[in-house]
Amino acid sequence: MLRGLDEELAAHKYSHVERERRFLVDPLKRPSLAGCRSILIEDLYIMDTRCGLRRMTDSVGGRVVLKLSKKYDVPDPLARPLVTTYLTLEEYALFAALPGLELAEIEQSDAASLDAVQVPEWTRSEVMYDPNFQGGTLALLDPAGAQSFVRQAMH
Numbered sequence: 001m002l003r004g005l006d007e008e009l010a011a012h013k014y015s016h017v018e019r020e021r022r023f024l025v026d027p028l029k030r031p032s033l034a035g036c037r038s039i040l041i042e043d044l045y046i047m048d049t050r051c052g053l054r055r056m057t058d059s060v061g062g063r064v065v066l067k068l069s070k071k072y073d074v075p076d077p078l079a080r081p082l083v084t085t086y087l088t089l090e091e092y093a094l095f096a097a098l099p100g101l102e103l104a105e106i107e108q109s110d111a112a113s114l115d116a117v118q119v120p121e122w123t124r125s126e127v128m129y130d131p132n133f134q135g136g137t138l139a140l141l142d143p144a145g146a147q148s149f150v151r152q153a154m155h
Contacts, residue, residue: 023123066092
């Protein structure tokens with residue numbers, strides 16, 4: 001059987017469901033992560049796609065993982081199917097110059113745990129349901145539009 005997007009959304013074979021909430025970070029309130037085990041995640045959305053470039057750096061040891069992901073557009077933004085491929089440094093470098101916006105994402109393995117997440121005090125707002133903060137929407141902005149959007153979002 002030939003599998004397409006419809007089949008993948010009905011029964012995930014090559015993707016998994018990602019349960020997350022997204023928050024706009026207030027740079028003036030962002031806490032220091034010094035001394036805390038953390039993974040720094042830097043995301044960039046690729047223009048005119050639902051694809052995102054991700055660089056993850058572990059605070060212990062400095063291991064870096066580079067990947068390209070695609071989130072499928074589905075009605076429930078809290079549980080989206082996601083497919084990922086891992087990149088070499090050279091492959092990552094092809095995409096790394098694209099502009100980005102600082103968002104925080106909190107992932108949980110199930111819906112009940114995700115619902116229990118408290119809004120971090122160092123964020124401006126939860127933007128999970130705001131269509132302007134979806135990767136596909138952000139990727140459609142040209143550089144001037146992105147700068148204008150960021151200025152508006154931060155005020």
